[in-house]
Amino acid sequence: MAPTLALHFGETVLFLPVLLVCHDAAGEANDERGAMDPKDYHPKDAKPHFDRAAFVEGVEMMGGHFPYAGILTFFRQPHTRDLTGVDVAFLGLPWDGTPMNRSGQRMGPRALRETTVYVMEEEDFTLFRRLTCVDYGDLFFHAGNMFDFLDQAEQAVAGILTAGARVISFGGDHMIPLPIVRAYAKYLGRPLSLIHFDGHLDNWDTFPYSWGGSWVTELANEGCLDLAHSVQLGIRMVEGAAPEADIYAPRSDAVVISGDQCLEEGPLVAAERVREVVGDAPVYLTFDADFLDASVAPACHTPCVCGPDMWWTKRFFRAIRGVNVVGADVNELCPQYEPPLGPTQLALGHVAQWELELMEHAPWRAADR
Numbered sequence: 001m002a003p004t005l006a007l008h009f010g011e012t013v014l015f016l017p018v019l020l021v022c023h024d025a026a027g028e029a030n031d032e033r034g035a036m037d038p039k040d041y042h043p044k045d046a047k048p049h050f051d052r053a054a055f056v057e058g059v060e061m062m063g064g065h066f067p068y069a070g071i072l073t074f075f076r077q078p079h080t081r082d083l084t085g086v087d088v089a090f091l092g093l094p095w096d097g098t099p100m101n102r103s104g105q106r107m108g109p110r111a112l113r114e115t116t117v118y119v120m121e122e123e124d125f126t127l128f129r130r131l132t133c134v135d136y137g138d139l140f141f142h143a144g145n146m147f148d149f150l151d152q153a154e155q156a157v158a159g160i161l162t163a164g165a166r167v168i169s170f171g172g173d174h175m176i177p178l179p180i181v182r183a184y185a186k187y188l189g190r191p192l193s194l195i196h197f198d199g200h201l202d203n204w205d206t207f208p209y210s211w212g213g214s215w216v217t218e219l220a221n222e223g224c225l226d227l228a229h230s231v232q233l234g235i236r237m238v239e240g241a242a243p244e245a246d247i248y249a250p251r252s253d254a255v256v257i258s259g260d261q262c263l264e265e266g267p268l269v270a271a272e273r274v275r276e277v278v279g280d281a282p283v284y285l286t287f288d289a290d291f292l293d294a295s296v297a298p299a300c301h302t303p304c305v306c307g308p309d310m311w312w313t314k315r316f317f318r319a320i321r322g323v324n325v326v327g328a329d330v331n332e333l334c335p336q337y338e339p340p341l342g343p344t345q346l347a348l349g350h351v352a353q354w355e356l357e358l359m360e361h362a363p364w365r366a367a368d369r
Contacts, residue, residue: 092138153179171331199304271319
């Protein structure tokens with residue numbers, strides 16, 4: 001008779017069967033080894049032409065497992081805070097304390113860890129043989145405390161830079177560049193140029209506190225951004241099209257390429273203009289999901305129509321290869337507004353890969369080497 005467990009609830013007794021689990025030597029060895037390693041894969045009855053070595057090599061290059069399984073990290077890179085020999089650290093910034101419209105961006109880093117596993121299947125995953133990258137984890141801060149977030153984020157980025165690595169951050173709402181660029185400007189000892197993908201200018205510094213729509217003005221006033229050598233792309237509200245209200249700044253001190261211009265002139269013209277403006281300056285690249293048309297990226301803070309698509313974006317990224325991108329982010333994903341692995345997070349996952357490719361070819365890498 002199988003053993004049972006008796007649970008007493010007053011006068012009622014509930015008997016539950018107990019499952020006894022026995023571990024043999026092989027089981028104990030497997031527990032000690034941990035997760036299954038592709039090197040241990042020996043399929044029975046494989047086809048005669050099956051090349052096991054090539055198969056194992058391919059699986060390892062894709063992170064050690066198929067996309068639907070395995071432990072999730074950004075691009076399957078190791079989760080560690082040891083930055084010895086690291087080129088780029090991926091940092092999750094789950095902040096959404098200041099959105100004026102839809103929130104939920106705090107769930108962005110978690111969703112993008114899943115997405116980047118699928119992105120590796122469709123992009124050049126040999127990139128991770130040429131660049132040493134790690135998942136540095138998510139920033140810890142007191143939930144909802146903006147001041148603590150800004151302080152902790154700047155300290156974290158400063159620590160990564162001091163260790164010799166650069167940062168790609170996964171947001172989070174669009175306030176995340178504020179502490180990141182502050183840390184970069186202090187580390188480099190100079191202001192950065194900005195390549196800013198967005199449907200909005202984010203220079204509306206009219207609220208009593210920092211938020212996702214004020215960071216451009218704040219960083220420029222602090223001397224952290226050189227707007228004369230910066231570009232804002234995809235902007236929907238410019239010049240006379242902006243509402244007549246103090247909250248909206250219809251003009252920018254940066255070069256603005258509107259959403260209409262992006263579509264009418266094409267990605268190569270925009271890329272050439274960006275190259276002219278930023279020159280060889282160190283560049284911070286920030287990508288708000290609402291740069292993309294709402295049909296491509298609906299699950300974000302403020303979906304915007306009449307914007308570029310992913311083909312446009314990929315052609316642009318290819319055309320600016322060689323620009324000195326020293327740091328980057330993707331932001332404003334609200335994953336609860338789309339199904340799992342929806343179009344918005346898939347788009348931002350690919351953008352993060354293209355940002356990393358820009359950093360691979362950036363002049364700072366040659367200088368570091």
